[in-house]
Amino acid sequence: MVSVKQPANAETVAMRTDAYFNRTQHIVQHYGDKEVVYAVFLRRPVLSAPRLVLQWLDQIFAEEKIDATYYVAFQEGEWVGAGQPILYIKGSFAQLVVLETILxxxxxxxxxxxxxxxxxxxxLPEVDFIAMGARHCAGYEMQELVEYAAxxxxQAAQKKSGAKGFIGTASASTAKMFGLDAGMGTMPHALIGYAGSxxxxxxxxxxxxxxxxxGVLVDYFGREVTDGVKVCQRFPELAAQGKISLRLDTHGGRYLEGLDRQSSYALIMRHAPETLQRYCSEKELTDLTGMGVSAAAIWWMREKLDEAGFNKVKLIASSGFDVAKCRMIAEAKAPVDCIGTGSFIPTRWSETYATADIIAYNGQPLVKQGREFLINFARQYVPGL
Structure with a gap:
């Protein structure tokens, strides 16, 4: 796991932080500093992923000679309950107050x-995932954050159950996190348009x-099965060696070649009838039998490749694979080998808001009303509380 060094100097921090923190720093420097303890937490359950912020703290502490210490309550990959602080930071209020925004x-x-x-x-423990969220990010800093998160x-899934999980990213800069020198992927639709077939x-x-x-996209002309089989026939040795991957990225406004709603239902009833023998929401039904890359579409493509003698050709699925869709694909036992997704990036950005509250001044516990629970959590991690 590597990280790009981020700017960490007083001028940069002052420009990027909230103005009221800068003004508070000025006030504290004038009236006298205090030692404080910050508790940093999220309001929803998460996995602890503090490495990038800790690297940044180490860097700015060293470069700006900040006399502060942090205490990590939940190590990387550990489950954190809603409202439980992930880390605490203890040191000079005048020095720490301006770090909160970037932190x-x-x-x-x-x-x-x-x-x-x-x-x-x-x-989907037997499926490989590729982190393809770079294009959904607001710049490289965000890309680094979320692909580190993948x-x-x-790592947590592998430790818990041996799941394969994410094996790489779409770009070389973050591929190094996964021990790779290059990004992963197939080809864009634009290349197929350029080639003409x-x-x-x-x-x-x-x-x-x-x-x-x-790795070949097969939905450009709406002939996923026809073109997928043609590619395999053109490269029979590669197909026999399992060196061809066909990527399904069918648009959500149409069915994969050869399917409609009725035939999609029939496929799921044949392979995983229990999924349709319970109440399903509209989204769940779409993920199972709807337009686009559904569980039925994956089953259909697999059947057609096997019928053509290409049972070693792999299937990559993409398009809207979030946690909920993965659950339906798993429930339908759809035979997908790899999923390319950026939908592990949080859908509701408000869920990602972290909070930092000061819980002690000069060793005396004190926090705004309603957050007293933060002090009780802190006592087992921060000396002197």
Missing amino acids: LQKLGACCVAACNAFQMAQT WVGT TVRAAEMFHEQFPQYQL
């Missing part, structure tokens, strides 16, 4: 995304990158 930015999203990644890996969630795009890719698994 919270680097913790909240990581912990929620790690929780989502863990749940996805646990739900690694944390994976799915088979020709596969040929171009293989000619230029013969060392890579041949």
Whole structure:
């Protein structure tokens, strides 16, 4: 696990922090400093993912000669209950007060995304995941946060149940977190449009990158089965060796080639009837039998490839694979080998808001009303409370 060094100096922090923290620093410096203890927590259950924020604290403590100590209550990958502080920071109020904004930015999203990644890996333990959320991020700093989170969630799932989890990311910069030198992926739809056919795009890719698994998108022309089989027929040796992966990314406004609602229901009833023998929400029904990349679509593609003699060709699924969709894919026992997703990134950003409250001044416990529980938690981690 590696991290890009982030700017950590007083001028940068002052520019990026909330103005009222800067003004508070000025007031405290004028009227006299106090030693304080911060408790940092989220309001919902999460996995602890503090490494990037701790690296940043180490860096700024050293560069700005800040005399402070942090105490980690929940180690990386541990389950944290709602409202339980993940870490405590003890030191000079005048020095620490300006760090809160950036501190919270680097913790909240990581912990929620790690929780989502863990749940996805646990739900589909035999499936590989690729973190493809870079395009959904507001800049590289966010990308680093959430793709680190995918690694944390994976490590926790592997430790708990041996799940495969996330095996890499879409870009080289964060691939290093997973021990890789390059990003992972197949090909964009734009390449198939450029080539003029799915088979020709596969040929171009293989000619230029013969060392890579041949991963081919098959939905561009709406002929997932037809074009997928043609690619396999064009490269029979690769297909027989399991070196071809067909990626299903069918648009949510149509069914995969050869399917409709009725035939999709029939597929699920044949392979996993219990999923339709209980109440399902509209979203669950869509994930099972609806348009786009449903459980039925995965089953159909697998059946058609096997019928054509290509049982070693792998299936990659993408498009909206969040925790809930992964649960339905698992319940339907859909035979997917790999899932490419950015949907482990929290859907509701408000869930990622971390909070930092001061719980002691000069060794005397004190916190705003309603947050007294933070003091009780802290006593087992912070000396002198």
